[in-house]
Amino acid sequence: MQPTAIFDLDGTLVDSVPDIHAALNRLMGSRLLRGFTRQDVMGFIGDGVPTLLARAFAAREATQDAAALPDFLADYEANAAVHTKPFAGIPAVLDQLEAAGWRMAVCTNKPEAAARILLDALGLSGRFAALGGGDSFPTRKPDPAHLLATLQAAGGDPAHAVMIGDHHNDVAAARGAGVPAVFAAWGYGPREAADGAPAAEAPAALPALLDAALAAGAAGPTSIK
Numbered sequence: 001m002q003p004t005a006i007f008d009l010d011g012t013l014v015d016s017v018p019d020i021h022a023a024l025n026r027l028m029g030s031r032l033l034r035g036f037t038r039q040d041v042m043g044f045i046g047d048g049v050p051t052l053l054a055r056a057f058a059a060r061e062a063t064q065d066a067a068a069l070p071d072f073l074a075d076y077e078a079n080a081a082v083h084t085k086p087f088a089g090i091p092a093v094l095d096q097l098e099a100a101g102w103r104m105a106v107c108t109n110k111p112e113a114a115a116r117i118l119l120d121a122l123g124l125s126g127r128f129a130a131l132g133g134g135d136s137f138p139t140r141k142p143d144p145a146h147l148l149a150t151l152q153a154a155g156g157d158p159a160h161a162v163m164i165g166d167h168h169n170d171v172a173a174a175r176g177a178g179v180p181a182v183f184a185a186w187g188y189g190p191r192e193a194a195d196g197a198p199a200a201e202a203p204a205a206l207p208a209l210l211d212a213a214l215a216a217g218a219a220g221p222t223s224i225k
């Protein structure tokens with residue numbers, strides 16, 4: 001059975017904070033609200049755009065208007081790849097995994113349309129057998145159903161898969177699905193988010209960690225520190 005590597009997107013495959021930050025600050029400015037620092041925005045990311053905006057408006061003690069979500073998405077979709085790039089080493093690792101026989105998929109809480117636009121703009125779409133966005137299925141990470149639906153769409157199965165992500169939602173979704181997780185330490189999540197999952201310090205560490213995680217399985221020794 002061909003193994004499947006399921007990647008989170010923001011903070012794992014791509015460094016997307018600059019464009020999310022810029023679009024969010026344009027939205028806040030249009031509502032006459034103060035913008036945020038890059039650090040603030042990193043803390044807001046991980047649970048999808050509706051939650052990002054809820055956190056932003058709550059931080060300014062402001063009420064979110066009904067147009068905020070469509071306005072943000074229209075702006076972000078038009079500007080998703082201005083500064084956003086794959087993290088250094090990611091394209092090479094995708095090549096390496098593909099050559100080693102891995103099938104690849106993306107499971108992201110970013111809305112599917114925005115995720116597709118971004119992957120297309122970066123020339124990465126063709127690498128993935130499936131893309132499960134934050135609005136593709138009835139639920140999203142940390143619900144394991146999001147990961148399982150993405151895996152199924154990719155033609156993979158949980159007994160031969162590994163999830164790679166930078167947020168506790170990624171580790172939690174993997175655990176719930178019975179899939180081993182590898183924590184992307186170069187991303188936006190705090191170190192504690194790994195919650196005992198083995199951590200890759202840089203993308204180049206992934207091939208060996210994925211092989212070990214697959215061999216050990218979800219309950220195996222490599223998933224427990």
Ligand SMILES: O=C(O)COP(=O)(O)O
Nearest residue numbers: 009010046047048108109
């Ligand atoms: O859009 C978000 O909040 C996070 O997206 P991710 O799941 O790709 O990290």
Ligand SMILES: [Mg+2]
Nearest residue numbers: 008010011166
């Ligand atoms: Mg992420």
